[in-house]
Amino acid sequence: MRRRGPRTLALVAAVLLLSAGLRVSDNRAGFGELLSGWIGAAQATPTIQTEPDPEAENSFLAALQARESELDARALELAARAQEIAAAEDNLRAQLRRLEEAEADLAETLQRADGAAEADVQRVVAVYENMRAANAAPLFEQMQPDFAAGFLIRMAPDKAAEILAAVDASQAYAISAIMAGRNARAPRQ
Template sequence: MIRPSPKARPKRPRSGVLTVISLLMIGSAIIRVGLEAGPALARGTEPEQNPEKTPPENIATPADLQVLLTALLRREDELNRREAAILDMEKAQEIAKRAIDERLDALLSAEKTLRETLALADKAAETDLTRLTDVYQNMKPKDAAALFETMDPVFAAGFLSRMPPDAAAGVMAGLSPEAAYTISVVMAGRNASAPVE
């Protein structure tokens, strides 16, 4: 098929189609503005039925805000009182701790002093017992026996156990059989409960 050359084609009027499309678009815009602007204009021109609008339910009224503020202030006061009480308790505990520490230091110092005093007293008592034992063992056995006869058996047994065996034997020989037996039982029983090993 042979195409006619462009020069040979007849010219059509193009302005008619474009005019129709433009008119359709303008009409569509007018309809759209009419549909959307109508209700907006109607809302703007209606008189308000209730000039004092009630607030929505989720917005608090001034009375509600006052109640809330009062409750918050009470809570703050309560928290402040509790904090003050806790601080007072902490101060009291600190004072008590210091007093306990001071008393403990005083007790430790007193215990040390008491130990030293007891050590001195034990040393002095030991020295006194040693001297007294020396006195008894240097006495004549007959005189020492008369003295031991009047002593408490436990007390007498203590001195006799500290003496050398020959001096203790001389004193025991001068005692009455009853006194010698009692002192011997006390001396024998002293170490009976001591562990063997």
């Protein structure tokens, strides 16, 4: 038995399709009309204009020139903005430098002031330490307890004990409570 190739199948399919097309076309329109419409459409050639249209060229050229003018104006505007931004950046850098210098000066001034204040406090502590306890006690009784506690904490423990012993009992209790609780709220870790 001989094998039939794909060409035979394609031929049978084409015949079946042609038959179906004839039946459908009989119902709607003549097959000849349908076939002539397909052939006529295939033979029709599009018309190509070979001469340029001067009016279309002029309008296209005018549109290009208008767009170029717009782009040139935008480029000038962007260049002006870039100059303004560069000037603002320079101004900002100068202000930042002045601010950093002022901050450094302020930090130095605060450090000197803190050092001077600490030196002053140490002098007063030294004065109280060199006083007899009986003479210093009336002064500590007049102070606010937290203020007095600040001085006593800076003193040598034996001298602070002598002064605290000479102070009124209620004032001594308040000062002691403040001294004991000064670091109670400090973070442990």
